[in-house]
Amino acid sequence: MNNFYIKSGIKNVESGKPYCSCLWRTAQTFFALFTISLAIASSVTAGEIKDARFSFAADTSRLVLELESAPKFTYFTLKNPQRLVVDLQNVDNNFSFTDLRLKGNLVDKIRHSKPKSPNDTRLVIELASKAQIKLFSVAKNADFPDRLVIELVDPNPVPVLVNSTGPNRDKNIIVVIDPGHGGTDPGSIGPTGTYEKNITLSISKMLARLIENEPGIKGVMTRNSDFYISPNERPKIAAREQADLLVSIHADAFTTPQPRGASVWVLSKGRADSELGRLLEQTERSSALLGAAADVIEDRDTERYFAETIFNMSMDLSRASSYELSNKVIREMKGITKMHKRTPQSASLAVLTTPETPSILVEVGFISNPVEEKNLNWSKHRERLALAVFNAIKAYFKKTPPDGTLWAEWKVDEPQEHRVSSGESLSLLAQQYGVTVRQLKNENKLTSDVVRIGQVLKIPSS
Structure with missing residues (x-):
């Protein structure tokens, strides 16, 4: 018996005597069964859906x-x-999924159904019409867990036409904020792995909060989470929202780390002309663009000529407004960051092609530059960039508020301002603005009729 104990090779720690081999075999069996049970338990323990987001942009539900x-x-x-x-x-x-806000024209309902296995889940997405379907997974990163993306695209979307008949509009100024890239398109990637899509989304959300806190102006995000929208779909959102402005936020990049600085971009004249031609060609009748004016035009060629002329003027005005706003953004951003370009730049950019909406693209810096990547990862720096863009937008619309908005109504009640130039006097300005010298003096608390060059005077209502 003692020889058998010795063969087992296992000794009691306290007594130093060998354990009984039968006890050792029992322990081995128990351990094996326990390991197997753990493996089985881990294989059947189901994971969970931690969160769900639904969005709709143009012809795509996601x-x-x-x-x-x-x-x-x-x-x-x-x-x-x-x-x-x-x-x-x-x-x-x-x-x-009961609290998920479904909107758009593709998805009617999302519900559970009986799965193939008790450890699985089956989702049924009830569709309003036939759709092109795409499913793909996105690996987790520093900001988001693992995701499954379900995209539904309407194969026959309703075309977006610009309505020039002046429909009842929102009394608020509408600013569409477009965070560049998103979803499967990370944009540029910094030296330490920072994704452009995350930086642009963060700054855009900060800008949206500033806008929402300002009375009389409303912000609309093209995306408020991490999903992809094609560049051609983004201006359609601005058209659908009847936006007064579209601001697209991006971060620049280069093949070497040296370039740095922010810049602001507008649509090039060549791209604007080609977009106008495309719009007119895709419209079944130019009368859809002319509205009621088309009723008095019988000749088809004349109708098209008028439509082209009107929209040429509209797009030229939109580009001029975009350029004016770009200069204001650059002036504001100079105090926050280095500027790569100190004047507005123009390029053929799809996101800026809404015909009647002033549109700008703001490059907040070079994410490929290690210093600027570090700055862009700093929340305070992103807040300052968002505030700079907001201040420029506010100054622009304060000067030229869109007709029919609260800001336009408020401006009527506000006194105008005039900067005195060489050769001007109080009596001349009173005549120019249809007020009296006494009204000018009272409004500006002047004790004499003398004014100086460069002095800013408030012009009272006549």
Whole structure:
């Protein structure tokens, strides 16, 4: 018996005597069973959907699911009615979609259905019409967990036409804020791995908050989370919102780390002309652009000529407004960061092609430059950049508020300002603005009739 103990090779730590081999074999068996049970338990423990976001832009509906781990999924479609069925492996059924705000023209409802396996979840997306479907997973990063992206694209979108008949508009000034890139398109990537899409989204959200806190002006984001919108779809959102301005936020990059500084871009004249031609060609009748004016024009060529002339003027005005605003943005940003270009630049950029909407693209710095990448990762620096853009927007609209807005109404009640030039006098200015010298003196608290060159005078209402 003692020889058998010795063969077992296992001794009691306290007594130094060998353990009984039968006890050792029992322990081995128990350990093996415990390990197997743990493996089985881990294989059947389902993960969960941590969050869900739904968005709609132009002709695309997008559902993003945030998960605990990289998703394993299959899907298929059903007809009569149109449905998309998505099976998520090893994901529980507990997440509720009832609070998800669905909008757009593709998705009617999202619900659970009986899964193939108790450890899986089956989602049924009820569609309003047939759609082109794309599903893909996005790996987790510093800001987001693993995600499953479900994109539904309308194959027959309703074209967006510019309505020139002057419909009832929002009394607020509408500013569409466009964070560049997003989703599967990270944009440029900095030396330490910073994604441009995350920087642009952060600055855009800061800008949107500043705008929302200002009475009489409203901000609309093209995307408020991490998903992709094509450059051609972004100006369509501005057209749909009847925006007074589109501001697209980006971060520049170069093949070497040396370039740095911010810049502001507007649409080039050549691209503006080609977009106008495309718009006229794609419109079935120019009368859709002319509105009521087309009713008195019988000749088709004359109708097209008028439409082209009107929209040429409109786009020229839009480009001029974009250039004026760009200069204001540059002046504000000079106090925050180095400028790569000190005058507005022009280029053929798809995001800036809304015909009647002033549109600018702001490059907040070179993410490929190590110093600027570090600055852009600093929340305070991003806040200052957002404030600079906001101050420029506010100054621009304070000077030229769109007709029909609250700011336009407020400006009527505000006194005008005039900077005195050489040869001007109080009596001359009173005549020019249709007021009396006494009114000018009272408004500006002047004790004499003498004014100096460069002096800014408030002009009272006549």
